[in-house]
Amino acid sequence: MTLTRYKEGSFRELLSIALPLMLSSLSVMLMLFVDRLLLAHYSTAALNSAVNASTLGWALLFGWVALANITEVFVAQYHGAHQYERMGEPVWQMLWLALFSSLFFIPMAIWGSHWIYGSCPMERTYIGWMMMFGPTFTAFSALSGFFVGQGKTKLITLLAIFANILNAILDVCLIFGIQGLIPPMGILGAAIATSMGSLFQMSVLFYFFLKKENRESFGTHQYRFQPQAFWQCFKIGSPGAVFALVEILGWAAFYHMMTRVSDIHITVAGICQSLFMLLLFFAEGVSKAATAICGNLIGAKRTWFIPNVVKSGVLIHLLFFLVITVAFIFFHQVLIDQFLPNATPEFIASIEKALMYSLWATLVYVFLEGIRWLLSGVLTAAGDTTFLLIAGSLTVWIFLVAPVYFFVVKLHASVEIAVYFWIIFSLGAISIYYWRYTSGAWKSKSIITESTTQLS
Secondary structure (H helix, E strand, O other), rough: OOOOOOOOOOOOHHHHHHHHHHHHHHHHHHHHHHHHHHHHHHHHHHHHHHHHHOOOOOOHHHHHHHOOOOOOHHHHHHHHHOHHHHHHHHHHHHHHHHHHHHHHHHHHHHHHHHHOOOOHHHHHHHHHHHHHHHHHHHHHHHHHHHHHOOOOOOEEEEEHHHHHHHHHHHHHHHHHHHHHOOOOOOHHHHHHHHHHHHHHHHHHHHHHHHOHHHHHHHHOOOOOOOOHHHHHHHHHHHHHHHHHHHHHHHHHHHHHHHHHHOOOOOHHHHHHHHHHHHHHHHHHHHHHHHHHHHHHHHHOOOOOHHHHHHHHHHHHHHHHHHHHHHHHHHHHHHHHHHHHHOOOOHHHHHHHHHHHHHHHHHHHHHHHHHHHHHHHHHHHOOHHHHHHHHHHHHHHHHHHHHHHHHHHHHHOOOHHHHHHHHHHHHHHHHHHHHHHHHHHHHHHHOHHHHHHHHHH
16 A cells, blocks of 8 residues: 555655645644744733743654654554554554653643743743643654554644634734733743644544554554563664754754854744744655654665655755745844844834844755755655764754854853854764665664564
8 A cells, every 4th residue: 555646755756745744834834933932022021931931842842742753654664565564563662651751741840840940930840731731742642653553644634724723823822911810921921832732733643543443453442551662662762863853952052152252142042933933844744744654664665766766855845945045035124124123213223133044044954854864764764863863963062052052151152153153063963864864774674573573
């Protein structure tokens, strides 16, 4: 059973699977972007607090999300190998992981937020809500892997649309309040809106996961905790999870340094990060589609189609880069005005040049990260996650955090220099990932063969 009616690994196959996944990723990124956009209209202090708290919050959350999303790799390889009855098994093991994660997230929400941001009430509020709903994000990631691994992405698309509508409505109502009904909540309202959006998405996916046809065909009724199956998912998924934690901690360190240097540094870096997060949906969608297609090809032992996937992915990212470049040329002032609605003319004049250079650098970084995520998606499909852990962890600290500390914090370089190091980091990572891809070492890995042996 092929994923689509198009030629395996072709531009059209990759794009047909990637587009709905882009919308799914955009669902999360757009929630955060809308939060920040509305918070910018509420107050600059609330925006900067959300930038700091959400970066650290994702560092603590994203490792669990990445680990749970390993279901996509297992489902894709089982699907490609025609072992359909086992496709529900890894999903349930990662749903158990989501339940176990409560032991981490709930204490972090109650006590950890005070320990991390004791003297910063807005940051403390935002990260506290992120942590409380951490198990929800984790469960959603596990469930989405079940549908993505099969190439069934229409549900993901519709869900993304409705979740963002819900989030936008809640954002407006809770951040600014409704006179006589709801008091303005500011950053608390933004945190609640995003949390409710994630709960809605997880609940809908869980309902469809348990539908009769999935129980009968794909074993989604096999809910029991299976230590060996859980361990196999954990063994393959944990390197990616640890890498996600290490990388986002690196970014948290970056934004902490920007905060220490000056208000201009954190404001410009925060706006650039918000733009990047808005556009990241494209890279994540293509990466997940590449993982699904390559996982199926590996399971079916048809790896000679994988270079076609990589070529198609690079072409897709080139086209996207052209589109966002043209859009930025015509609408950059609209973007800047939206993020600085309350700033004085003097402050805007002081950062305008630095902000423009940094935003252009961000667009280049978006393209390069798309290539990096594409290669990462291919290697992940093969289960080559330990390599990604080692290579990715080293690059973010060697090519980004360390030089930014030396040049920007110690030598007081401008914020543009800090953003230029994003490009250097991405180029370094791409070079290492591409070397691994061309070496072919990942082709010798077969996670479902090992899993079948262990679980029989």
